[in-house]
Amino acid sequence: MFINLSYVLSEDMPVFSTNPKVKFEPVLRIANGDNTNVSMLHLFTHNGTHMDAPWHWNPEGKTIDKLGFEDMIFDRAKLIDVTKRPNFLIDRPDIEPFFLKDDDADFLMVFSGASLTRESNPDEYSKRWPSFTTDSAKFIIEETRVRGVAMDFLAVDSPGDLAVWNAPVHYIFEGRKDVSSRGVVLIEDANLRPILGKKIKRVFAMPLLVKGMDASPVNMFAELD
Numbered sequence: 001m002f003i004n005l006s007y008v009l010s011e012d013m014p015v016f017s018t019n020p021k022v023k024f025e026p027v028l029r030i031a032n033g034d035n036t037n038v039s040m041l042h043l044f045t046h047n048g049t050h051m052d053a054p055w056h057w058n059p060e061g062k063t064i065d066k067l068g069f070e071d072m073i074f075d076r077a078k079l080i081d082v083t084k085r086p087n088f089l090i091d092r093p094d095i096e097p098f099f100l101k102d103d104d105a106d107f108l109m110v111f112s113g114a115s116l117t118r119e120s121n122p123d124e125y126s127k128r129w130p131s132f133t134t135d136s137a138k139f140i141i142e143e144t145r146v147r148g149v150a151m152d153f154l155a156v157d158s159p160g161d162l163a164v165w166n167a168p169v170h171y172i173f174e175g176r177k178d179v180s181s182r183g184v185v186l187i188e189d190a191n192l193r194p195i196l197g198k199k200i201k202r203v204f205a206m207p208l209l210v211k212g213m214d215a216s217p218v219n220m221f222a223e224l225d
C-alpha cells in the first residue's frame with residue numbers, strides 16, 4: 001500500500017512571505033471553444049512539498065538534476081514525532097533519543113505538529129514554524145547516516161533568519177565546507193500526518209529533474225509494510 005506525502009500544488013497554498021506564489025495559466029480550454037485543455041505552470045522552486053538540492057545554499061553542492069536514486073529512494077526511513085518537545089525549536093535532545101547506536105536509518109522524517117494548522121490557519125503556518133537548531137542539524141549530519149530529512153513545516157531555518165537571507169541550518173544540512181562535512185537532501189512542507197504510527201517499508205521522493213536548479217516540487221510517497 002502506498003500513501004502520498006506531498007500536498008497538492010495550488011495557487012492558494014501557504015508559502016513563505018518572500019516567495020512568489022505558484023500560478024496556473026490556462027493556455028487552451030474546451031469550455032472556451034478550444035479543442036483541448038492545456039496549461040502553463042509558473043512554479044517557484046520552494047513552494048509546496050519540495051526538495052532542496054545541496055546547491056541551494058552551498059555553491060559546491062549538487063543541483064537537483066545531478067541527484068541520484070540514492071537521494072530519492074530510502075529503505076530504512078525513520079519517522080519521529082517531536083510534538084511533545086519542551087521548547088518551540090527542534091533541538092538535539094528532541095532528535096537524539098530516537099537514534100540507537102549504529103542506527104542504520106537512511107531517511108529522517110520529523111513530525112513537529114506545525115502542519116496540524118496548515119489548513120485551518122495557513123497564515124500562521126506560513127509565518128511561524130519550529131525550525132531546527134544548528135545543534136540538531138549537526139547531530140543529524142555527524143552522528144547519523146541519513147541521506148535526507150523531511151519535515152512538516154516550511155523550512156529548516158527560522159522565518160527570522162530566512163527573512164534576512166541567513167540560513168545557518170541549511171548551511172549544515174547542505175554540506176557547506178566551512179561548517180559541515182556532508183550534504184543531505186531536504187524535503188520541506190511535507191505531509192507526514194497520514195503515516196503517523198504506520199510501519200513504513202520504503203519512502204520515495206521524486207523531484208523534477210530541472211537543469212542546474214536549486215530545488216523542485218517533489219512527489220513523495222511511502223510504501224507501507
Ligand SMILES: [Zn+2]
Pocket residue numbers: 046050051052155188215
Ligand atoms: Zn526550500
